[in-house]
Amino acid sequence: SVKSAVARSSSAHVARRGYSSESVPERKVAVLGAAGGIGQPLALLMKLNPLVSRLSLYDIAGTPGVAADVSHINTRSEVAGYMGDDQLGKALEGSDVVIIPAGVPRKPGMTRDDLFNINAGIVKSLCAAIAKYCPNAIVNMISNPVNSTVPIAAEVFKKAGIYDEKRLFGVTTLDVVRAKTFYAGKANLNVAEVNVPVVGGHAGITILPLFSQATPKANFSDEDIKALTKRTQEGGTEVVEAKAGKGSATLSMAYAGAIFADACLKGLNGVPDVVECSYVQSSVTDLPFFASKVRLGKNGVEEILGLGPLSDFEKESLETLKPELLSSIEKGIKFANQS
Ligand code: NAD
Ligand code: LMR
Numbered sequence: 001s002v003k004s005a006v007a008r009s010s011s012a013h014v015a016r017r018g019y020s021s022e023s024v025p026e027r028k029v030a031v032l033g034a035a036g037g038i039g040q041p042l043a044l045l046m047k048l049n050p051l052v053s054r055l056s057l058y059d060i061a062g063t064p065g066v067a068a069d070v071s072h073i074n075t076r077s078e079v080a081g082y083m084g085d086d087q088l089g090k091a092l093e094g095s096d097v098v099i100i101p102a103g104v105p106r107k108p109g110m111t112r113d114d115l116f117n118i119n120a121g122i123v124k125s126l127c128a129a130i131a132k133y134c135p136n137a138i139v140n141m142i143s144n145p146v147n148s149t150v151p152i153a154a155e156v157f158k159k160a161g162i163y164d165e166k167r168l169f170g171v172t173t174l175d176v177v178r179a180k181t182f183y184a185g186k187a188n189l190n191v192a193e194v195n196v197p198v199v200g201g202h203a204g205i206t207i208l209p210l211f212s213q214a215t216p217k218a219n220f221s222d223e224d225i226k227a228l229t230k231r232t233q234e235g236g237t238e239v240v241e242a243k244a245g246k247g248s249a250t251l252s253m254a255y256a257g258a259i260f261a262d263a264c265l266k267g268l269n270g271v272p273d274v275v276e277c278s279y280v281q282s283s284v285t286d287l288p289f290f291a292s293k294v295r296l297g298k299n300g301v302e303e304i305l306g307l308g309p310l311s312d313f314e315k316e317s318l319e320t321l322k323p324e325l326l327s328s329i330e331k332g333i334k335f336a337n338q339s
Contacts, residue, residue, distance in 0.1 A: 027265055028054040030095040030134075032126050033102030034081075035062030037250035038142060038257065042101060043070050043079075045258035051265040052077040058091035059102070060084060088126075092133035097264050099171075099257060100126060103143040105248040106240045112145040112203045113328065119143050120152055120335050127153045131160035138167045138264050138300050142257055146170040146202040147325055148332030150279055150289055155336030166300035169264070170279030172202045172291045173256035174249065178235040179209040182228050187218035198232070198277050199284075199292045199307060200318070201325045207233045208321060212311040225313060267296030280304065287322060289329050 029046055033039045034057035043057050047070045055077040057067045067081025082091035092098065103119035106112065123143050130137060135157075143149050150170040157163035175198040184191035195215045200208040209232045211225050220228070231238075239249040263276045279291035282304055293305040310318065 024051060024053075025269055026053040027051055027096045027268065028056060028094050029077075029261065029265075030056040030058060030091055030098045030137075032058050032091075032098060032100045033143070035059035035066050036101060037105065037247050038101035038253045040066055041251055041254035042099065042257050043067075044073075045254055046099075046261065047073050047075055047077055047079065049258065049262055049265070050076050051262065051269065054094075055079045056082065056091045056095065058082045058088060088129045089133045092129060092137070095134040095137045096268060097140065097261055098130055098134065098137045099140040099142065099261055101142040101253070101257065102126060105250075106144070106236070107245050107247075108241050110240075112236070113148070113331075115144050116148060116331065116335075119145070119149060120332070123149045123152050124156055124336060127156040128160065131157055131162050135160070135162040136164075136167070138169070138268070140169050140171050140257065140261055140264065142171045142253065144202075145328060146172065146279060147206060147289075147328035148335070151329045151332035152336045154281065154289075155333055159336075164300070165281035168280065169260070169294075169300075170202060170289070170291065171257055171260050172198060172207075172277055172279050173260040174253050175202060175207050175209065175232060175235070175291075176277050177252060177256045177259070179211070179214075179228075179232045182231050182235075183209075183211060183214050183218070186224065186228060187216075187220070189216055189218065197293055197308075199290070200321050201279060201289075201291060201328065203328070204233055204324075205317070206321045206325045206328070208314065208317050209233075210308070210310065210314055212314060213308055222313065225311075229313075229317070263296050264300070267300070267302065268298055270298055275305070285318070285322070287326055287329065290325075 029052045034043050057063050063081035063083045067079050071079035103122045141150050179196040179198050180194045184194040198209045200206045263274050266274045274296040278294045282290040284290050284292050295303040
Protein backbone atom coordinates (compact mmCIF):
# COMPACT_ATOMS: atom_id res chain seq x y z
CA SER A 1 0.00 0.00 0.00
CA VAL A 2 0.96 3.62 -0.38
CA LYS A 3 1.02 4.01 3.38
CA SER A 4 3.54 1.26 3.99
CA ALA A 5 5.66 2.45 1.07
CA VAL A 6 5.78 5.85 2.74
CA ALA A 7 6.61 4.25 6.06
CA ARG A 8 9.37 2.18 4.44
CA SER A 9 10.90 5.11 2.65
CA SER A 10 10.79 7.29 5.75
CA SER A 11 12.41 4.60 7.88
CA ALA A 12 15.07 4.16 5.18
CA HIS A 13 15.60 7.89 5.41
CA VAL A 14 16.03 7.62 9.17
CA ALA A 15 18.35 4.61 8.85
CA ARG A 16 20.53 6.51 6.39
CA ARG A 17 21.03 9.08 9.10
CA GLY A 18 22.49 6.43 11.36
CA TYR A 19 19.55 6.11 13.65
CA SER A 20 16.69 3.72 13.44
CA SER A 21 13.82 3.51 15.83
CA GLU A 22 10.10 3.30 15.32
CA SER A 23 9.11 4.36 18.82
CA VAL A 24 11.19 7.44 19.56
CA PRO A 25 8.87 10.47 19.25
CA GLU A 26 9.69 13.55 17.22
CA ARG A 27 11.14 16.26 19.45
CA LYS A 28 12.23 19.75 18.52
CA VAL A 29 14.89 21.38 20.66
CA ALA A 30 15.80 25.06 20.28
CA VAL A 31 19.01 26.62 21.58
CA LEU A 32 18.87 30.42 22.03
CA GLY A 33 22.39 31.85 22.06
CA ALA A 34 23.58 28.95 19.92
CA ALA A 35 26.62 30.70 18.46
CA GLY A 36 28.13 31.47 21.87
CA GLY A 37 30.72 29.81 24.05
CA ILE A 38 28.16 27.46 25.57
CA GLY A 39 25.81 27.45 22.60
CA GLN A 40 28.24 25.90 20.11
CA PRO A 41 29.35 22.85 22.10
CA LEU A 42 25.77 22.49 23.38
CA ALA A 43 24.53 22.45 19.78
CA LEU A 44 27.08 19.71 19.08
CA LEU A 45 25.98 17.63 22.07
CA MET A 46 22.29 18.03 21.24
CA LYS A 47 23.05 16.97 17.66
CA LEU A 48 24.48 13.76 19.14
CA ASN A 49 21.30 13.11 21.16
CA PRO A 50 19.11 10.51 19.41
CA LEU A 51 16.00 11.82 21.22
CA VAL A 52 16.16 15.03 19.16
CA SER A 53 14.54 15.05 15.70
CA ARG A 54 14.82 18.80 14.98
CA LEU A 55 17.55 21.06 16.29
CA SER A 56 16.90 24.77 15.99
CA LEU A 57 19.89 27.07 16.53
CA TYR A 58 19.14 30.74 17.18
CA ASP A 59 21.41 33.69 17.90
CA ILE A 60 21.61 37.37 17.03
CA ALA A 61 24.68 36.57 14.87
CA GLY A 62 26.75 33.65 13.65
CA THR A 63 24.14 30.90 13.56
CA PRO A 64 24.30 30.10 9.82
CA GLY A 65 27.89 28.93 10.21
CA VAL A 66 27.26 26.94 13.38
CA ALA A 67 24.16 25.33 11.87
CA ALA A 68 25.88 24.44 8.57
CA ASP A 69 28.78 22.91 10.48
CA VAL A 70 26.70 20.87 12.96
CA SER A 71 24.21 19.82 10.26
CA HIS A 72 26.84 17.70 8.49
CA ILE A 73 27.02 15.29 11.43
CA ASN A 74 25.29 12.06 10.46
CA THR A 75 22.90 11.74 13.37
CA ARG A 76 19.10 11.80 13.52
CA SER A 77 18.17 15.45 13.86
CA GLU A 78 17.53 17.99 11.11
CA VAL A 79 19.43 21.18 11.95
CA ALA A 80 18.31 24.71 11.11
CA GLY A 81 19.98 28.01 11.94
CA TYR A 82 18.08 31.23 12.58
CA MET A 83 19.51 34.70 13.03
CA GLY A 84 18.03 37.94 14.30
CA ASP A 85 14.72 39.01 15.74
CA ASP A 86 12.62 38.40 12.66
CA GLN A 87 13.61 34.70 12.59
CA LEU A 88 13.05 34.07 16.29
CA GLY A 89 9.43 32.97 15.81
CA LYS A 90 10.40 30.35 13.22
CA ALA A 91 13.24 29.18 15.46
CA LEU A 92 10.83 28.61 18.35
CA GLU A 93 7.70 27.31 16.62
CA GLY A 94 6.91 23.73 17.59
CA SER A 95 9.71 23.46 20.15
CA ASP A 96 9.36 20.87 22.89
CA VAL A 97 12.41 22.09 24.80
CA VAL A 98 14.01 25.55 24.63
CA ILE A 99 17.50 25.90 26.10
CA ILE A 100 18.67 29.46 26.85
CA PRO A 101 22.41 30.14 27.13
CA ALA A 102 22.05 33.68 25.68
CA GLY A 103 23.74 36.58 27.40
CA VAL A 104 27.07 37.87 28.61
CA PRO A 105 29.41 35.81 30.80
CA ARG A 106 31.48 36.99 33.79
CA LYS A 107 34.98 38.39 33.76
CA PRO A 108 37.33 38.11 36.75
CA GLY A 109 36.14 40.19 39.71
CA MET A 110 32.47 40.09 38.71
CA THR A 111 29.62 38.35 40.50
CA ARG A 112 26.84 36.68 38.54
CA ASP A 113 24.55 39.47 39.72
CA ASP A 114 26.81 41.96 37.88
CA LEU A 115 25.41 40.39 34.68
CA PHE A 116 21.84 41.28 35.65
CA ASN A 117 21.65 44.61 33.84
CA ILE A 118 22.39 43.09 30.44
CA ASN A 119 21.05 39.56 30.76
CA ALA A 120 17.73 40.36 32.45
CA GLY A 121 16.57 42.25 29.36
CA ILE A 122 17.78 39.52 26.98
CA VAL A 123 15.96 36.83 28.96
CA LYS A 124 12.82 38.93 29.24
CA SER A 125 12.54 39.42 25.48
CA LEU A 126 13.39 35.81 24.65
CA CYS A 127 10.76 34.59 27.12
CA ALA A 128 8.14 36.92 25.63
CA ALA A 129 8.85 35.24 22.27
CA ILE A 130 8.61 31.77 23.83
CA ALA A 131 5.21 32.73 25.28
CA LYS A 132 4.10 33.75 21.81
CA TYR A 133 5.56 31.01 19.61
CA CYS A 134 5.89 27.89 21.77
CA PRO A 135 3.94 28.48 24.99
CA ASN A 136 3.96 24.80 25.92
CA ALA A 137 7.71 24.28 25.62
CA ILE A 138 9.87 23.22 28.51
CA VAL A 139 12.38 25.99 29.24
CA ASN A 140 15.92 25.30 30.45
CA MET A 141 17.37 28.60 31.69
CA ILE A 142 21.17 28.78 31.67
CA SER A 143 21.66 32.57 31.40
CA ASN A 144 22.97 34.17 34.59
CA PRO A 145 22.13 35.23 37.18
CA VAL A 146 19.96 32.09 37.18
CA ASN A 147 18.66 32.99 40.68
CA SER A 148 16.98 36.01 39.03
CA THR A 149 16.50 35.00 35.38
CA VAL A 150 14.16 32.13 36.31
CA PRO A 151 11.84 34.43 38.32
CA ILE A 152 11.98 36.90 35.39
CA ALA A 153 10.88 34.14 33.01
CA ALA A 154 8.04 33.16 35.36
CA GLU A 155 6.76 36.75 35.51
CA VAL A 156 6.94 37.17 31.73
CA PHE A 157 5.01 33.93 31.26
CA LYS A 158 2.42 34.97 33.89
CA LYS A 159 1.86 38.28 32.10
CA ALA A 160 1.34 36.38 28.85
CA GLY A 161 -1.13 34.09 30.62
CA ILE A 162 0.78 30.92 29.80
CA TYR A 163 2.84 30.29 32.94
CA ASP A 164 3.09 26.65 33.91
CA GLU A 165 5.53 26.27 36.82
CA LYS A 166 6.07 22.65 35.83
CA ARG A 167 7.78 23.71 32.60
CA LEU A 168 10.32 26.24 33.82
CA PHE A 169 13.77 25.09 34.99
CA GLY A 170 16.91 26.87 36.07
CA VAL A 171 19.83 24.70 35.01
CA THR A 172 22.00 23.94 38.06
CA THR A 173 23.38 20.68 36.68
CA LEU A 174 26.89 22.13 36.48
CA ASP A 175 26.92 22.43 40.27
CA VAL A 176 26.07 18.73 40.52
CA VAL A 177 28.69 17.84 37.89
CA ARG A 178 31.31 19.77 39.89
CA ALA A 179 30.26 18.37 43.26
CA LYS A 180 30.51 14.82 41.87
CA THR A 181 33.95 15.46 40.34
CA PHE A 182 35.42 17.15 43.44
CA TYR A 183 33.94 14.59 45.86
CA ALA A 184 35.07 11.58 43.81
CA GLY A 185 38.53 13.10 43.35
CA LYS A 186 39.04 13.75 47.03
CA ALA A 187 37.61 10.36 48.10
CA ASN A 188 39.39 8.48 45.34
CA LEU A 189 36.10 6.98 44.17
CA ASN A 190 34.98 6.06 40.67
CA VAL A 191 33.28 9.31 39.66
CA ALA A 192 30.82 7.43 37.46
CA GLU A 193 29.29 5.89 40.58
CA VAL A 194 29.12 9.09 42.62
CA ASN A 195 25.95 11.04 43.34
CA VAL A 196 25.69 14.36 45.18
CA PRO A 197 22.50 16.39 45.40
CA VAL A 198 23.00 20.17 45.18
CA VAL A 199 20.22 22.46 46.41
CA GLY A 200 19.52 26.19 46.85
CA GLY A 201 20.42 28.42 43.93
CA HIS A 202 23.22 29.01 41.43
CA ALA A 203 25.59 31.67 42.79
CA GLY A 204 28.23 31.55 45.51
CA ILE A 205 26.84 30.61 48.92
CA THR A 206 23.37 29.94 47.48
CA ILE A 207 24.88 26.78 45.94
CA LEU A 208 24.54 24.13 48.66
CA PRO A 209 25.94 20.67 47.91
CA LEU A 210 24.56 18.06 50.31
CA PHE A 211 27.67 15.98 50.84
CA SER A 212 26.03 14.30 53.85
CA GLN A 213 23.79 12.56 51.28
CA ALA A 214 26.57 11.80 48.80
CA THR A 215 26.92 8.20 47.66
CA PRO A 216 29.03 6.11 47.95
CA LYS A 217 29.79 7.28 51.51
CA ALA A 218 33.28 8.65 52.17
CA ASN A 219 34.85 9.34 55.53
CA PHE A 220 35.48 13.06 55.46
CA SER A 221 36.26 15.41 58.33
CA ASP A 222 34.16 18.54 58.85
CA GLU A 223 37.07 20.52 57.42
CA ASP A 224 37.13 18.38 54.27
CA ILE A 225 33.38 18.87 53.78
CA LYS A 226 33.73 22.62 54.25
CA ALA A 227 36.53 22.74 51.68
CA LEU A 228 34.56 20.63 49.16
CA THR A 229 31.51 22.84 49.70
CA LYS A 230 33.52 26.00 49.11
CA ARG A 231 35.16 24.58 45.99
CA THR A 232 31.74 23.65 44.57
CA GLN A 233 30.37 27.11 45.40
CA GLU A 234 33.39 28.78 43.80
CA GLY A 235 33.66 26.39 40.83
CA GLY A 236 32.41 28.99 38.38
CA THR A 237 34.85 31.58 39.69
CA GLU A 238 37.71 29.06 39.41
CA VAL A 239 37.00 28.82 35.67
CA VAL A 240 36.43 32.58 35.23
CA GLU A 241 39.84 33.27 36.80
CA ALA A 242 41.60 30.56 34.79
CA LYS A 243 40.12 31.98 31.57
CA ALA A 244 41.41 35.41 32.66
CA GLY A 245 38.89 37.63 30.87
CA LYS A 246 37.93 35.21 28.09
CA GLY A 247 34.63 34.24 29.70
CA SER A 248 33.31 31.55 32.03
CA ALA A 249 32.62 27.84 31.90
CA THR A 250 31.45 26.82 28.43
CA LEU A 251 32.52 23.22 27.80
CA SER A 252 31.57 21.78 31.20
CA MET A 253 28.39 23.86 31.02
CA ALA A 254 27.52 22.50 27.60
CA TYR A 255 27.98 19.00 29.02
CA ALA A 256 25.78 19.83 32.01
CA GLY A 257 23.16 21.51 29.81
CA ALA A 258 23.07 18.49 27.51
CA ILE A 259 22.58 16.15 30.49
CA PHE A 260 19.71 18.24 31.80
CA ALA A 261 17.99 18.65 28.42
CA ASP A 262 18.32 14.90 27.86
CA ALA A 263 16.60 14.32 31.22
CA CYS A 264 13.76 16.65 30.18
CA LEU A 265 13.36 14.79 26.87
CA LYS A 266 13.35 11.43 28.64
CA GLY A 267 10.69 12.75 31.02
CA LEU A 268 8.58 14.01 28.10
CA ASN A 269 8.93 10.59 26.45
CA GLY A 270 7.61 8.84 29.55
CA VAL A 271 10.84 7.29 30.80
CA PRO A 272 10.24 6.57 34.51
CA ASP A 273 12.34 7.77 37.46
CA VAL A 274 14.23 10.58 35.77
CA VAL A 275 15.53 12.71 38.63
CA GLU A 276 17.82 15.74 38.38
CA CYS A 277 18.49 18.73 40.60
CA SER A 278 17.02 21.95 39.21
CA TYR A 279 16.03 25.46 40.30
CA VAL A 280 12.24 25.57 40.08
CA GLN A 281 9.18 27.17 41.63
CA SER A 282 9.07 25.30 44.90
CA SER A 283 7.52 24.96 48.32
CA VAL A 284 10.38 22.88 49.71
CA THR A 285 11.45 25.98 51.70
CA ASP A 286 9.77 29.32 52.37
CA LEU A 287 11.42 30.74 49.21
CA PRO A 288 9.32 30.84 46.01
CA PHE A 289 12.13 29.36 43.90
CA PHE A 290 14.61 26.77 45.09
CA ALA A 291 16.82 24.08 43.58
CA SER A 292 16.34 20.52 44.75
CA LYS A 293 15.90 17.07 43.29
CA VAL A 294 13.03 17.03 40.81
CA ARG A 295 11.35 14.07 39.13
CA LEU A 296 10.78 14.81 35.45
CA GLY A 297 7.81 13.58 33.47
CA LYS A 298 5.51 14.15 30.52
CA ASN A 299 4.53 17.59 31.78
CA GLY A 300 7.93 18.70 33.04
CA VAL A 301 8.11 18.66 36.84
CA GLU A 302 6.37 15.50 38.01
CA GLU A 303 7.38 15.83 41.64
CA ILE A 304 9.66 18.07 43.67
CA LEU A 305 11.55 15.95 46.15
CA GLY A 306 12.24 17.18 49.66
CA LEU A 307 15.65 18.04 51.05
CA GLY A 308 16.06 14.85 53.08
CA PRO A 309 18.06 14.80 56.32
CA LEU A 310 20.64 17.60 56.54
CA SER A 311 23.81 17.78 58.63
CA ASP A 312 24.13 20.66 61.11
CA PHE A 313 26.54 22.38 58.71
CA GLU A 314 24.02 22.06 55.85
CA LYS A 315 21.14 23.32 58.04
CA GLU A 316 23.19 26.35 59.00
CA SER A 317 24.30 26.96 55.40
CA LEU A 318 20.69 26.73 54.25
CA GLU A 319 19.61 29.46 56.65
CA THR A 320 22.60 31.62 55.62
CA LEU A 321 21.83 31.40 51.91
CA LYS A 322 18.13 32.26 52.14
CA PRO A 323 18.35 36.07 52.39
CA GLU A 324 20.68 36.33 49.37
CA LEU A 325 18.58 33.96 47.28
CA LEU A 326 15.37 35.74 48.24
CA SER A 327 16.77 39.12 47.29
CA SER A 328 17.88 37.79 43.86
CA ILE A 329 14.38 36.37 43.34
CA GLU A 330 12.75 39.66 44.32
CA LYS A 331 15.11 41.61 42.07
CA GLY A 332 14.05 39.45 39.11
CA ILE A 333 10.35 39.78 39.86
CA LYS A 334 10.63 43.54 40.25
CA PHE A 335 12.55 43.90 36.97
CA ALA A 336 10.01 41.84 35.03
CA ASN A 337 7.11 43.91 36.33
CA GLN A 338 8.52 47.35 35.63
CA SER A 339 7.83 48.95 32.25
P1 NAD B 1 28.98 33.99 25.15
O1 NAD B 1 29.11 35.46 25.18
O2 NAD B 1 30.11 33.18 24.64
O3 NAD B 1 27.69 33.58 24.32
C1 NAD B 1 26.46 34.17 24.52
C2 NAD B 1 25.71 34.18 23.21
O4 NAD B 1 24.43 34.78 23.45
C3 NAD B 1 26.40 35.01 22.11
O5 NAD B 1 26.57 34.22 20.95
C4 NAD B 1 25.43 36.15 21.87
O6 NAD B 1 25.38 36.58 20.53
C5 NAD B 1 24.12 35.51 22.29
N1 NAD B 1 23.05 36.47 22.55
C6 NAD B 1 23.13 37.70 23.12
N2 NAD B 1 21.92 38.28 23.12
C7 NAD B 1 21.07 37.40 22.54
C8 NAD B 1 19.70 37.44 22.24
N3 NAD B 1 18.93 38.48 22.53
N4 NAD B 1 19.15 36.35 21.65
C9 NAD B 1 19.92 35.28 21.34
N5 NAD B 1 21.22 35.20 21.60
C10 NAD B 1 21.79 36.26 22.18
O7 NAD B 1 28.59 33.53 26.65
P2 NAD B 1 28.60 32.04 27.25
O8 NAD B 1 29.90 31.74 27.83
O9 NAD B 1 28.00 31.11 26.26
O10 NAD B 1 27.57 32.23 28.49
C11 NAD B 1 26.22 32.52 28.27
C12 NAD B 1 25.47 32.69 29.58
O11 NAD B 1 25.45 31.48 30.33
C13 NAD B 1 26.10 33.72 30.53
O12 NAD B 1 25.09 34.49 31.12
C14 NAD B 1 26.79 32.87 31.59
O13 NAD B 1 26.93 33.54 32.80
C15 NAD B 1 25.80 31.74 31.69
N6 NAD B 1 26.32 30.50 32.30
C16 NAD B 1 25.49 29.79 33.12
C17 NAD B 1 25.91 28.62 33.70
C18 NAD B 1 25.00 27.83 34.59
O14 NAD B 1 25.48 26.94 35.30
N7 NAD B 1 23.70 28.04 34.60
C19 NAD B 1 27.20 28.14 33.43
C20 NAD B 1 28.03 28.86 32.59
C21 NAD B 1 27.57 30.06 32.02
C1 LMR C 1 29.30 28.71 36.34
O1 LMR C 1 28.91 28.28 37.43
O2 LMR C 1 30.35 28.30 35.80
C2 LMR C 1 28.49 29.75 35.64
O3 LMR C 1 27.45 30.22 36.44
C3 LMR C 1 29.31 30.86 35.06
C4 LMR C 1 29.90 31.76 36.11
O4 LMR C 1 29.77 32.97 35.96
O5 LMR C 1 30.51 31.26 37.06
